Amino acid sequence: MRKGKVKHQVPDLFVTFCFLSSALFYQSTLLVRPLAVPHKHQEQPYLLTARIHSSQNLQASSNSKAASLHWTAERMLSVLLLAMGPVAYFNPGPVIDYSLAAALTLHGHWGLGQVLTDYVHGDTKIKMANAALFLLSTITFTGLCYFNYNDVGICKAVALLWSK
Amino acid sequence: MVLLVYSEVNQDSNLNLFCFFCFFFVFRTLGRQSVCLAKPQYSVLYRHVAPMGSTAKEEMNKFWDKNSRLNRPMSPHITIYKWSVPMMMSITHRGTGVGLSGAISAFAVAALVLPGSYPYYLDLIHSLSIGPFLTGLAKFGIAFPVSYHTYNGIRHLGWDMGKGFKIPEVYRTGYTVIGLSVITSIALLMI
Numbered sequence: 001m002r003k004g005k006v007k008h009q010v011p012d013l014f015v016t017f018c019f020l021s022s023a024l025f026y027q028s029t030l031l032v033r034p035l036a037v038p039h040k041h042q043e044q045p046y047l048l049t050a051r052i053h054s055s056q057n058l059q060a061s062s063n064s065k066a067a068s069l070h071w072t073a074e075r076m077l078s079v080l081l082l083a084m085g086p087v088a089y090f091n092p093g094p095v096i097d098y099s100l101a102a103a104l105t106l107h108g109h110w111g112l113g114q115v116l117t118d119y120v121h122g123d124t125k126i127k128m129a130n131a132a133l134f135l136l137s138t139i140t141f142t143g144l145c146y147f148n149y150n151d152v153g154i155c156k157a158v159a160l161l162w163s164k
Numbered sequence: 165m166v167l168l169v170y171s172e173v174n175q176d177s178n179l180n181l182f183c184f185f186c187f188f189f190v191f192r193t194l195g196r197q198s199v200c201l202a203k204p205q206y207s208v209l210y211r212h213v214a215p216m217g218s219t220a221k222e223e224m225n226k227f228w229d230k231n232s233r234l235n236r237p238m239s240p241h242i243t244i245y246k247w248s249v250p251m252m253m254s255i256t257h258r259g260t261g262v263g264l265s266g267a268i269s270a271f272a273v274a275a276l277v278l279p280g281s282y283p284y285y286l287d288l289i290h291s292l293s294i295g296p297f298l299t300g301l302a303k304f305g306i307a308f309p310v311s312y313h314t315y316n317g318i319r320h321l322g323w324d325m326g327k328g329f330k331i332p333e334v335y336r337t338g339y340t341v342i343g344l345s346v347i348t349s350i351a352l353l354m355i
Contacts, residue, residue: 075324079321082314082317085314111261115261121225144268147275160286164289
């Protein structure tokens with residue numbers, strides 16, 4: 001902690017950014033990178049943190065860990081899918097076929113969901129896009145299961161494709 | 165949006181930290197770099213802070229509502245910012261992901277809609293006598309996106325664990341991913 005004036009613009013903006021980003025992700029505590037704490041309680045108009053609004057409890061609207069849990073689930077599914085590769089190669093069969101169908105569809109569904117979140121804006125558009133995605137994923141999973149049941153199955157299909 | 169602020173020019177610690185926090189924000193890792201303001205000695209800063217009570221989603225919606233209502237043009241970003249290897253790898257990861265997902269969905273729809281069986285259609289393609297070069301090309305076209313997305317996915321998982329954020333590491337792991345993808349795809353071609 002330094003006494004006295006804040007000299008540079010960049011560290012202020014940097015602190016602002018840190019403040020915002022850390023405040024967004026640590027909802028229960030208020031975090032800030034220490035910049036300068038005035039020893040005399042005077043107004044320091046150039047202290048940019050003064051103009052930052054932050055909520056101690058950003059989850060005031062909904063105390064939900066849904067987003068955070070979703071993030072973790074996405075990563076766990078990715079690891080699971082990674083592990084399924086060798087299993088599918090060494091142990092092909094209906095169990096891995098259906099597991100692969102489920103994991104691939106879900107991984108794709110969540111991935112495309114993130115793409116939509118990034119590029120689609122506006123409440124109605126977001127809802128429609130997500131509905132369309134849900135429909136697509138449902139059809140995809142249905143198709144893959146149908147293929148597993150009525151046809152050769154995913155593992156065999158890849159093997160046959162590659163043999164040509 | 166995902167692609168921005170990779171800085172390759174500098175070793176300046178401030179900007180490196182800035183990049184780190186961008187990753188932090190985008191990839192949502194849980195590295196603690198700040199000080200808890202809940203302690204009493206920081207109470208002086210609370211005088212300047214007002215509770216907001218809105219979520220990130222609400223804030224983003226407000227931004228887009230206002231700017232589209234005012235018909236404002238998008239500020240140039242990817243058209244003016246110098247493209248870097250990490251940026252290109254990031255969008256390629258997204259591109260391969262979307263592409264592979266689309267291919268899987270198309271396959272699933274075909275499975276539901278088309279009357280014949282899979283071996284039947286494979287024989288149909290066989291009979292077209294495509295030739296080894298085009299066949300190899302098609303195999304590469306399938307193998308490369310899968311390899312790249314898989315290897316880069318592992319790199320992403322590393323970031324999610326908080327590892328490999330230093331700029332030289334980003335480049336090193338990036339080139340490794342590209343190299344491995346090419347090698348794996350060519351190897352798969354040979355099978």
